[in-house]
Amino acid sequence: MIKIERIPFLLAGAYEKSARMAIESYYRRVAEEIVTHLPQGLLLDLGTGPGYLPIEIARQSPKIRIVGIDLTRRLIEMGRARAGEAHLSHRIWFQAGDAGCIPFRDAAFDMVISTGMLHSLKYPVKVIQEMVRVLKTGSEAWIFDPAIVGNALNFSQWKASLNLRERFFFKLFQLTGLHKPAKTYTQEAAISLVTQAGCRNFSVEAAGKEIRIKIKKN
Secondary structure, three states: OOOOOOOOHHHHHHHHHHHHHOHHHHHHHHHHHHHHHOOOEEEEEEOOOOOHHHHHHHHHOOOEEEEEEEOOHHHHHHHHHHHHHOOOOOOEEEEEOOOOOOOOOOOOEEEEEEEOOHHHOOOHHHHHHHHHHOEEEEEEEEEEEOOOHHHHOOHHHHHHHOOHHHHHHHHHHHHHOOOOOOOOOOHHHHHHHHHHOOOOOEEEEEEOOEEEEEEEOO
16 A cells, blocks of 8 residues: 655645635544643644644644644645734744654753644654654653544535636546555554554544554653
8 A cells, every 4th residue: 555645735725625614523622632631831742734734723722732744735835825824923833844863952841742644654653752762751642543633524515615726636536546545553553663663651532434543751
């Protein structure tokens, strides 16, 4: 199975539209959970996409600062534009980067999050190790995968929102099979990954089709 770790540039617009439709049904609720756990501090969002989750978090807590990282530069540009429109650029920073080699020092963040990225990774154990490396002692990393954004997505409405160019490339990726996500992890497989990463203080829960991993750095 080929794993595509980034959203292809040609599908970035289509992906952004699906993420936008999930603000109220998914991102807002997840943001509430995160802010309840971390009302203030510096947070890192890996695989941030067009940045809707960081923006929701920043709106709910004026004391949180967020860095969003993604491999797709077009999505990073979208995130920066959305943060500017929301007047949150002073508390949210977006940059292109690889989750397998996070460009920050050890113990830099009060929390690290990732939604919907784990199943697409070629080297998930390395990414988990990097998440823990940049965490402060006593802080947590949360990995939700696959993000249940799709459960609330009206596919017909989303498809109708695509322009001709986006429809063409979406169809092209359908025909080639490259749009298909890699196989998602079971609860047992997720536990194995976290254990391989050297983590000992963690929980893995199944919430419907979504696996929720929470790791605390000792």
